[in-house]
Amino acid sequence: MKVVIAEKPSVAKELAKVFGATTVKSGYMEGKGYTFTWAFGHLIQLAAPEAYGFKGWKLENLPMLPERFKLAVKQNKVNGVMKDDPGVVKQLNVIRDLFESADEIIVATDAGREGELIFRYIYYHLKCKKPFRRLWISSQTDEAIKNGFRNLKPGSEYDTLFYSAQCRSESDWIVGLNATQALSIAAGNRSVLSMGRVQTPTLAMICARYLENKNFIPQIYYQIAIFLNKDGQVFKAISVKNFDKQEAAQKVFDQVKDVASGFTNGGDILNVEVKPRKEQPPLLHDLSSLQQEANKRKGFTADQTLGLAQTLYESKLITYPRTGSRYIGDDVFAEIPGLVVNQSEHPIFGKQAAFLQTVKLNKRCVNVKKVTDHHALLPTSNKPTYLPADQQVIYDLIAGRMLEAFHQECIKELTKISIESGSAFVANGTVVQSPGWRAVFNQADNEKEDEENPTLPKVVKGEALPVEKKELLEKQTKPKSLYNEASLLKAMETSGKEIEDDELRQAMKDTGLGTPATRASIIETLIKRDYIKREKKNLLPSEKGLAVYDLVKDKQIAQAELTGLWEKRLEEIRTGASVSDFKNEIREYARTITKELLDVGRGLNELFTPELQEGDVLCPLCKKGIVRITDKAAGCSAYASGCKFVIWRTMCEKKLTDEEIMGLIATGKTAVIKGFKSKAGNVFDASLLLSEGKAHFVFEPKGE
DNA sequence: GCAAGGTC
Structure with missing residues (x-):
């Protein structure tokens, strides 16, 4: 058998x-x-x-x-x-x-x-x-x-593939578990501070973007807008130059030959350039692009989308969802016409499905060489009857994308009018001549350029038009926006594109950070660890996340390139390179990162120490409020009261044993202070132990 | 109590 x-x-x-x-x-x-x-x-x-x-x-x-x-x-x-x-x-x-x-x-x-x-x-x-x-x-x-x-191939032909897989698996274990324990232990073993080849670079990306955004200093610049009239239709033109100084902008503004300044036709049309632009349809969805689209359009999280797609897959309505390919092979392409027919009754895009049956299908997505473990997402030949609303959304994104992908190009006409009115101005406009694939969802193209005209009137070179109005515009440069799930998923996929080395970039492109099947869970892990939080659509680092980032940002484990480096080696192993060389290097790296994290992790103690304000606690002896003294260089804090007792606790202090505490209690007095909250959000009770002129706060996290 | 990788 x-x-x-x-x-x-x-x-x-x-x-x-x-x-x-x-x-x-x-x-x-x-x-x-x-x-x-x-x-x-x-x-x-x-x-x-x-x-x-x-x-x-x-x-x-x-x-x-x-x-x-x-x-x-x-x-x-x-x-x-x-x-x-x-x-x-x-x-x-x-x-x-x-x-x-x-x-x-x-x-x-x-x-x-x-x-x-x-x-x-x-x-x-x-x-x-x-x-x-x-x-x-x-x-x-x-x-x-x-x-x-x-x-069928002999099993042994895949031995080297197995070795590369085993190396991936063991290396993630060795680096991830050691780094996690090292950092957690160093920070006092109060909570799990996880680290890993994928999650830490992802955290680093979120933190770096957050800091860049927060520290961004907007630059003010100026532009001049003029409004020209062609036979009653008004359109807007913008100064070709931007101005850093208001005075310079004002000078150009004053030179505009507008009607109010006594120029009847002060706008000379120097040139009219009309160019067609063809937009190819988008590729079919893979999981990541589906998650991005669902997040942009409906605010679904990557995890939600994966779950909905899994349900649709189990109901046999869509093909395998955890795919990383946006292509299909010729065999699957043969089934596309039938799948298109299936969508003819669809309330949103049924008409486009009918149209597609009358034209030659665009074969841009057909490339068997780009099909990896699985092909791109498609609806199956089964027609859904009733679906819950959220499943319907995902189904429509997949089925609609199929229609888009095999549809025709969208043809636009780009018009650029150059105008002289004291100085140089330009008016841009785009007109969709043939929507092609854009007819499927019929959604406005949201990538319109700033200050663009919806439509431009027909004007010709050599004409002079009245300038009806002019405006001096004050604008600001904008920072890169914070990551949301859509942009983060995209960044995880393409982090390789910013790598210079060609070979490395190639290895990176096929994999990115994480895999389609795991990216959603990586995001959820970062949230579970309290490293990041969702705020509206954005993903923001927490104080804990930023503190961890600050400690590890320059280390290899926080670099997206690490995955690329590993992938390159794993591919070499697959083609026969030494397994033991790589394993030895990983072990060596684990020793290094463990040592480094044990060393720097102590800096995180601060995170878990309650913030006490003066007056929060009264000294049991003198009844005066305590003051906090921090010595950052030594990494220590101390609390002092006004009386002869000095109440102190250092951050790097050894935890007292039960015997030691009992000894203190025997000679002194205790007071329990409840409910301190540290920056990391942990709640502590503290025992105040007084003994021989000194007192110790002993902090114990609650509920752990 | 930890990683990343699959999938129910």
Whole structure:
């Protein structure tokens, strides 16, 4: 018997269908001498530090560098305790039994690095020794599946792909877990200060943009606007030059030959330039562009959009959503006319669907070389009947984008009129002559230039027109806007584009920061860690996020380029380069970053220390308010009362043991002060311990 | 209590 294992149930079922294996069993399907089973993504993952004896978060464990990594079943948290995921265990048992009875395994996980890892981790975890061959297809049409099965590859051909995947996985573990624990421990182990190859550069991007925006000093500049009249139609022209100084602008303003200054026709038309501009339709959606569009239009978060798309996918209304490709192959293109027909009744774009049936389809999105693990998002041949409003929005974005992508160019006419009236002016206007793909959603093009005319009258070179009005405009330069989810997702995708090195940039372009499937969860992680928060549509760093950013911004772990560097090496490993060289470098880097973070992380203590104001607490002895003294250089704060007792606490002070506290209490007095709030938002109770002329505040975070 | 990567 041959056992086919897919990455997810939907793919296994598609494959089974093509083979006519229709008997449905628990966790697999069978027929015609084949069984088709599936995983749910990563069932097996690298074991947690505890598996290597690293118990708790302790300085002496760091850096954690397991000699050989162990594999473990994916875990879930149940009532605060990690347990093997029961659904995963059940499916693994199915897979184990099938593998045991198999003559041969056919690996049909997604055609990519992670797909290979998903299978190999299961295979090695089960200690399976059966021979396996690899199915490598990037679409699930019958033709592609049949072809793929006729061309199964020896499993060993993908060994180097597995090594690169394993390196990715282990490196993220080594760097992420060590850096996280190092920073958290250094900052006093009061909360999780997570770090990672993807999340930290993402945080850095948000913080850097926030600071740039906040510290931006707007420059004032001046322009002059004049309004000309052509047979009753008024249009606006702007001075060609911008002026930094008001006086210079005023001088030009005074020279304008307007009607009020006694010039009947003071605007000389020097030139009229008319240029057509063709706008190609946008590419089909991948997950990231869908998330961006849904965020821009409807304010959906990346996470919401992913969830809605997943539901539509499970209802078989759209193709696989976690795709990073915006292209399809010729096999899928053959199905497009039918899919277009399906949209003919659609209330928003049914007419355009009907129109598309009468013209030749634009093949811009058809390029099988640009199809990666999965092709671009499309509606399926199933027609939705009723959908909840939010699902409908996502469905429409996908179906509408399909119509746009195969539609015709939008043709615009750009007109530029050059005018002389004391000095040089220019009037710009754009007229859409043929909307083409823009007719699908019929939405205004929001990328119009500043001060542009909606329509311009027909004027000819050599004419002179009256200048009816003039205005002196005071303007300000604007900072780059804060990140919102749409612009952040885009920046995560293309962070490679700002890299000079060509090869690096190429490696970066295919991957970006994170993957389509994980970007939404990276954003959610940053929010969960209190590093960033949503404010209206924007993503803003918190005080905690900024403090962490400030400590790590110059380190490699905060650079988006790190992913590019890794990708380049991983690709080399895939083509046969040494695995151990890379692994050794990663270990070395983990030692370095651990040391560095342990060192600088102490600076974060400040974040977790309550801010006391004078008068907040009265000294139990002299009844006077306390004052805070901070010595930034030493990284210490002290609190002092007016009486002979000096109340103090240093930031870097060792936490007192229970015995020590009991000893203090035995000799002195205690007072408990409740509910201090630190900058990071943690609430503390403090015990004030008085002893031998000194007193200590002992802060304990609440509810941890 | 940690990463990033999949997917339900």
